[in-house]
Amino acid sequence: ASSKQQAASSKSIRHLDIGSGHGDLITLLREKGLVSHSRACDYTSGLMQLSDVEVNVANLNEEALPFQDTSFDLVTCTEVIEHLEHYRKAIREMYRVLEPHGTLVISTPNILNLKSRVRYLIFGFYNLFGPLHILESDLHSAGGHINPVSSFYLTHSLLDAGFKDISVSIDKPQSTSIFWLVFLYLPIKLFSTLTIRKEKSRYKTIDSHNEQFVRQMNTFDVLVGRTIVVGCTKPG
16 A cells, blocks of 8 residues: 555656756656656756656756746756856756745765865865866866855755755765764864854854854764755745
8 A cells, every 4th residue: 555655646746857967866766666757957958868758958057947936846956056157046946946845855066075175175176176177168077067065055055045944964974084084073073163162252153043054064974975965845
């Protein structure tokens, strides 16, 4: 009975996958019985490998999502915002096309893991964000990673767009970051505590509304996670 209920529920979910690529996420959601029909949006339709999925083409740096307001119950956007110049505008578009009580799941490379922090200290570039070729950006690869967004700024942009019930997680721990954690965890905890205290008392940049998201930047998951995965909902 539960499997029949799950199948019926998946049929009723209106799903949009932004930056759909080959359709891997859509395939995964279908295999898990979470959705049965999906719409796709990407900067090109040439990547999609699912014959029954139509790709609506849009350049999200210049165009709105080509869908009407409140068209979807679930929007997924994985490994996309790091390719966008105007990711906050794109997030507001995701909010627009979601039904009230709809869910957004969005992910991006975690630039705050310790492997990335050490790389930035030594080299000046975050992990997965390296020197870019001039006028030769490959939009579908790391060569198109033009916008490193930390967990705090991603969360802030979602709240600013109107989302609520923000949940931050990771895809999996990264072994190199766990190695650095052994040496850096205590210094990070000590100096972040002192810095938060100064920011609250002297500069007034931290208050009850944003403190949890500031502290979240130095939690175990963010320090070691490879990819940041954020879920949130559109209020009713």
